[in-house]
Amino acid sequence: MKLKRIDFLFLGFLLITSILLVCSWNQTENVAELLVIRGIISAISLGFIFLNPIVKSALFTLFRNSYPVLFAGYFYTETVHYNKLFFNNLDPLFIQLDEWIFGFQPSLEFVKYFSNSFVTELMYFGYFSFYFIILGFVLIMYFKRKKSFIESIYKVTFSLLCFYFIFALFPSAGPQFYFDISERAVPTNGFIFQKIMHIIQANAEQPTGAFPSSHVGVTVVILLIARKTLPLFFKICLPITFLLILSTVYIKAHYAVDTIAGFLIAPIILYLADFTYHYQFKKKNLYKLNL
Template sequence: MIQLKKIDILFFCYVFITTILLFLSWNDSDKYLELFLTRGLLLGIGMVLIYFDSKVKNTLLNLLRNCYPVLFSMLFYTETVFYNKLFFSNLDKYLIKLDLQLFGFQPSVRFSEYFSNPVFSELMYVGYFALYILIISFVFITYFKLKKDSEELFFKLAASMLLFYLFFCFFPAAGPQFHFASPEKDLPTAFLFDEIMHLIQKAEQPTGAFPSSHVGLSLIVLVLFRKRVPNYFKIAIPFVILLILSTVYIKAHYAVDAIAGIISVPIVLFLSTFLYKNTPEYKL
């Protein structure tokens, strides 16, 4: 018997909604055909994982089957740039104005100018990269140590990611690294993580600046693990603080994006919990 879990329904609904958004944003670019083929491939992989997990007992297969929407999230994030201007053009100028009103200067420009020491830059780059470590560790700890809560935790993390990505459709913002020109957008040099950060920056798309999903998701991981894995929570806190600062330092976000990312956490978690409680499961 094949069981469609809550996270599967979430995944299929997200693909359905964003496919409609892609159709509404359609132009003659070959990229759109590639996007449709990619999401068809992702749907196929998801269904293959669901099917074979019901037939074969395998730890790796079961792990992938339970968290594949989380793994696909990076592709879903980058594709928002193709439909995030369906309703509005980029709203960066308003975020820049708000930063100026709040701080009297542009934090996303001045922060890295004032603290341009390679050691400090390395610390910031490690902080920004920490999100990927947080998510990977979240997946493994949840699957191997929190079996009883794993379906709920995977669902809430995946739902949180996808809710952020849907919001980007209605509030498009490219971020400082795309809005400003050189030298304002240039990053200070560092050591080991210098090349890694430049690769990450090149892979970024001009989308998803407000609110900062980087900030929001890192805090959501902390909240979900605060009582369940208290030692993880304590160890992760300093890295998350660095991460929040780094989003502005590396010019991925305006300061108000990071603030909005913090404010969004209880809202996104409330919606994720609501979806978890109200999403059905099906047996085929």
């Protein structure tokens, strides 16, 4: 059974966040259940790794090298259970920053001026396009750029997990959870994508992970990778990303400073991902580790 860098990254994330969950035992009632789920996820992950040399299938190979991305959605919602180990919700700080930068609350005012059916549907499409972008990037890289596939998926996985760690350090519920219900009402005059996103928000969204915006940050990371490896994909996704950035504020998933922070931190995270992927341990260091 041969472990790749993405395996060390993912299993290391599981270990560290499992420790955070245990440390949150007094704050979370179902820690034991969450740890069991993690055990199942670990077993599935190890199954992919172990069976990879045995199962000769392009589809299985795809899953084996991208399985951390498949589990990413679950680990986003799970951060709500350990994101207050160091601070309570920092929403008041981000609200003040928005007020200081813009002189008003973009997450409350944006929708008031553009609340028609076309704009609403466009914004919900923009937010949902995050899933299209990730899925499209994974599939196109696998079938068109196999030489760069493993490295690229490692970097996307690194960025996702890195944002989840940040959520644990800087907890923020976001406008859709923090503001009074009368203030945080979202548009209901959209169509298909609005209904899809309302279902996702009702079943998967948690009062966590608002700062910085992982939707924006991870999308920017993908665009930066695709700019050289998949230029056509980059050109197609560029205007969609602009909609995605606007949509995060429009549907009240994020404060404006969340989207700005996600945009600015993305190149830093990509640099760290590139560094960790290409870092080579010296034989002497490996020898010491074996001791």
